[in-house]
Amino acid sequence: MKRTKSINLERMRKVSKYSPVKPLTLVVAASSLVACGDSREAAIYSNVEHCSQDNPSLTQECKAAYQDALAKSSKSGPKYTSKSSCVEEFGENNCTVYHASNGNNWFMPAMAGFMFSQVIGRNHYDSAPLYTSYSRRSPVYGQWSTVDGDLYGKRKYGNVRVGNNAFKSKPAVVKTMSRGGFGSTVSAKSSWGGSSSKSGWGG
Amino acid sequence: MLRCRTSERLHWRKRADEFGFKFHTLYDEPYWDESVYYQFTLQQIEKHIESPTEELHQMCLAVVDKVVRDEQLMRKFCIPEHHWDWIARSWKSGEKSLYSRLDLAYGGQGPAKLYENNADTPTSLYETGFWQWLWLEDKVNSGDLMRNADQFNSLQEKLVNRFLDMRHGHEGQVLHLACCKDTEEDRGTVQYLEDCANEAGIPTKFVYVEDIGQGEGDVYTDLDDQVITWMFKLYPWEFMLREEYSPMLEKAEVSWVEPPWKAILSNKALMPLLWKMFPNHPNLLASYFEEDLPGSNLKNYVKKPIFAREGANVSIHIDGVETEASPGPYGDEGFIFQEYYPLPSFGDAYTLIGSWLVDDKAAGISVREDKCKITQDLSRYVPHIIAG
Numbered sequence: 001m002k003r004t005k006s007i008n009l010e011r012m013r014k015v016s017k018y019s020p021v022k023p024l025t026l027v028v029a030a031s032s033l034v035a036c037g038d039s040r041e042a043a044i045y046s047n048v049e050h051c052s053q054d055n056p057s058l059t060q061e062c063k064a065a066y067q068d069a070l071a072k073s074s075k076s077g078p079k080y081t082s083k084s085s086c087v088e089e090f091g092e093n094n095c096t097v098y099h100a101s102n103g104n105n106w107f108m109p110a111m112a113g114f115m116f117s118q119v120i121g122r123n124h125y126d127s128a129p130l131y132t133s134y135s136r137r138s139p140v141y142g143q144w145s146t147v148d149g150d151l152y153g154k155r156k157y158g159n160v161r162v163g164n165n166a167f168k169s170k171p172a173v174v175k176t177m178s179r180g181g182f183g184s185t186v187s188a189k190s191s192w193g194g195s196s197s198k199s200g201w202g203g
Numbered sequence: 204m205l206r207c208r209t210s211e212r213l214h215w216r217k218r219a220d221e222f223g224f225k226f227h228t229l230y231d232e233p234y235w236d237e238s239v240y241y242q243f244t245l246q247q248i249e250k251h252i253e254s255p256t257e258e259l260h261q262m263c264l265a266v267v268d269k270v271v272r273d274e275q276l277m278r279k280f281c282i283p284e285h286h287w288d289w290i291a292r293s294w295k296s297g298e299k300s301l302y303s304r305l306d307l308a309y310g311g312q313g314p315a316k317l318y319e320n321n322a323d324t325p326t327s328l329y330e331t332g333f334w335q336w337l338w339l340e341d342k343v344n345s346g347d348l349m350r351n352a353d354q355f356n357s358l359q360e361k362l363v364n365r366f367l368d369m370r371h372g373h374e375g376q377v378l379h380l381a382c383c384k385d386t387e388e389d390r391g392t393v394q395y396l397e398d399c400a401n402e403a404g405i406p407t408k409f410v411y412v413e414d415i416g417q418g419e420g421d422v423y424t425d426l427d428d429q430v431i432t433w434m435f436k437l438y439p440w441e442f443m444l445r446e447e448y449s450p451m452l453e454k455a456e457v458s459w460v461e462p463p464w465k466a467i468l469s470n471k472a473l474m475p476l477l478w479k480m481f482p483n484h485p486n487l488l489a490s491y492f493e494e495d496l497p498g499s500n501l502k503n504y505v506k507k508p509i510f511a512r513e514g515a516n517v518s519i520h521i522d523g524v525e526t527e528a529s530p531g532p533y534g535d536e537g538f539i540f541q542e543y544y545p546l547p548s549f550g551d552a553y554t555l556i557g558s559w560l561v562d563d564k565a566a567g568i569s570v571r572e573d574k575c576k577i578t579q580d581l582s583r584y585v586p587h588i589i590a591g
Contacts (some may be wrong), residue, residue: 002248002353002589003359003567004336011398012333014223079428100419168375171429176416181448182438183413186383 039163042117044130044144044157051116058125062116065127069114073129074098076147076170080107091141093135094110106175109133112143113157115166126167204311205242206549209348212237212341223394224334226387234584235330241554241570241587243311248355248568248589251315255304255486256558256565261318262484266476267294267467279492279503280472281509281536283444289453290463298462299369301340301396301435302328302362302566303469307556310547314485315556317477318541319507323461323469326388327557327584329395331357335586353589356567358559365562366403371460373433378405379425381412382437389437396435401416412438421454433458438467441448441510471509471539491541495539503543508533519543527575546573555582 045051051062079098080086086095086107098108112132118125129147132155133140144152147170152160206580212218215237219227227235270276271291280292300531304325309315315372336356342348380397397407405573410425418424423431434457436443443449444466452463474490491499500524508516508531515531521543546553552572559566573582 002245003339003356004332004358007333007336007359008402011402012222014221014394020517081368120540171421171432173428174418174422174430175425176424176428177417179416181417182415182443183383183411183447184446185442186412186438200515 005145022026038166039161040117040120041141041159042115042126042162042166043159044113045189046113046157051114055116061125065116065125066114069127069129070111072127072170073111073147074108075172077108077129077131078147078149079113079173079175081105088135089133089138089140090131091138094132094134100175104175115160115162117162117167128166140149146170204244204247204309206552207240207242208238209342210238212338212345212457215338215341218337218341222333222337224329224392225391232583234586235334235391236572236583239572239585241549241585242591243355243587243589244591245353245589247311251309252307252355252549252556252558252568254566255315256307256560257563258484259305259320260303260560260563262477262481263320263322263468263473265375266473266480267464267478270467270476271295271464271492272509276476279472281441282465282466283449285451286444286449286463286466290466291457293462294467298458298464299323299460300368300462300465300562301365301460302559302561303461303465304569305558306548307558308544309556310554312547313393314546314557317474317486318488318555319471320468320473321467322486323558324439325557325559326360326392326558327569327571328392331356331557331559331567332362332399333395335569335584338586339588347591348588351590353379354567354587355589357559358561358567361561361564362396362399363402363565366400366405369460370403370405373405376406376433377429378460379410379431379434380407380436381410381415381434383412393437395524400435412436415448417448417451421451423448423451423455423457431455431457433460439510440469471507471511474541475539488544491540493538493540499540499555501540501542504540505543506538506540508538509536529575 035187043054045054048062048066051066052059056061060135083095090109094109096110098106100106109131111129112203113130115128116125130143130144130152131140132144135141140151142155144155146152146166152162219575220304245330245527270280272295274287277287299466302325303320305320306318307315308318336354336359339348339354343350343352378392378400382393393409400407408425412428413422415431416424418430425431436459475492475495477510478487478490489499489501491501503521506518506520511531511533513527517532518528520526546555548554551574553575555571556572557569560566568587570585570587571582572585
């Protein structure tokens with residue numbers, strides 16, 4: 001047979017399902033608490049002490065997990081150019097200054113807690129930062145949110161069951177200085193011979 | 204190789220809606236035309252298309268290997284000088300490519316002739332890999348075509364496998380995919396690749412080329428300010444290498460699909476160089492740079508811009524006189540001259556074969572028909588089968 005043996009038609013079915021363009025910075029998505037399959041136990045703590053009290057034999061692990069969560073937060077957490085837009089999303093007294101490498105300052109929510117979870121079958125612990133909001137207008141109000149805006153339910157400490165990808169590395173988020181530096185040739189060439197064409201720049 | 208008339212599937216437009224094929228009709232003219240199909244024999248496919256495709260591809264790669272080591276040739280290919288090292292490195296370190304399409308003139312007999320290599324941003328991928336595949340399924344299931352009818356088209360399978368392959372080394376990374384705004388066809392092609400990548404378990408995210416941002420620390424960002432680390436772009440390197448954000452390309456450390464060395468492979472300057480390195484190869488047409496034309500004895504030729512899309516700015520010259528020409532905005536970078544070898548005609552249609560490659564393997568064909576000798580973006584796409 002010289003053709004593809006089988007195709008997953010479910011995946012190919014569309015009915016106009018292009019992924020929507022997301023709005024700015026924090027994009028809130030449906031809860032990522034999962035019931036079965038690709039999931040594991042995690043505990044949510046507010047800080048190192050909280051974690052150590054619960055796990056007296058794991059003080060070092062708690063420290064490391066907390067530091068790791070902080071690092072992930074500054075790498076991948078939501079960032080805002082103005083304090084007011086951060087406050088609008090996360091509430092008063094909940095935004096901190098983030099010093100970017102080139103000396104610019106921007107604002108991001110303080111890490112309100114972190115997830116702590118043993119890697120199944122290994123003597124190693126994963127962590128991930130969590131945010132919450134004190135602003136009633138925010139969808140994150142009273143909830144836990146991950147760096148990429150997944151909501152993990154009501155803000156309370158203790159045990160949760162989460163998907164494994166909660167601990168996967170997340171894309172870094174940085175301040176965008178400008179947009180539109182690609183695509184200029186296409187508009188120049190399009191202006192030749194009428195404005196609209198079905199065809200793009202494929203050959 | 205036969206051109207056969209057939210009835211259209213009753214509800215194919217509904218089927219197209221269901222599967223998101225949005226550009227089957229353009230300017231009230233059919234682009235997808237299933238009132239005809241082409242029938243090939245297995246021998247034609249394997250002997251005349253499949254194996255020459257892989258051989259031609261290897262010859263083209265040999266050209267790339269020569270060009271990246273030769274400054275004079277890099278200049279000939281109009282590669283901006285400040286990108287030479289970067290492009291050479293992308294080749295020498297073996298950065299993986301995804302796909303390409305060789306355009307062949309073939310009418311059922313004799314050696315197929317290579318027109319050009321669309322190695323960077325080939326389209327009509329969805330129509331080939333999925334839609335004509337589905338057409339055959341439907342036609343066989345309805346009894347319109349015999350159950351043993353086959354198709355030279357393992358494109359989707361090979362794309363998914365190639366993505367699986369690429370996933371190693373990009374574990375946990377998001378693949379961004381980009382095309383330009385306001386082009387239904389390109390958006391559809393990118394959506395298709397996104398589906399194939401997802402099928403291989405790769406998380407994906409779409410961003411328009413025009414929306415890509417420059418983040419602090421010399422990185423590219425999407426609209427959520429997330430750093431782009433791995434990107435498929437349906438946007439030609441020859442444009443990108445010259446645009447405002449191009450100086451950042453080296454520092455940004457993005458893993459690009461297609462990789463930067465495709466700037467050489469997709470370049471029309473490839474054709475004269477192929478002819479120089481593999482003279483009189485049965486699947487090649489004599490091709491020359493402008494300065495070599497006078498000594499070449501080439502009287503009937505096609506003049507093509509070094510950079511161009513969809514048959515724009517192509518002209519046909521017979522005994523040195525221009526007889527046909529297509530308009531367009533290209534040509535500033537110079538032209539190449541290729542032996543005139545008209546497309547085979549079936550009835551009033553001129554037929555062009557697109558032969559696809561994924562991971563250096565021939566992966567199937569697309570057949571396009573045009574009323575003109577120069578295939579442009581309004582040609583019709585028709586399906587094919589293998590029988591006998």
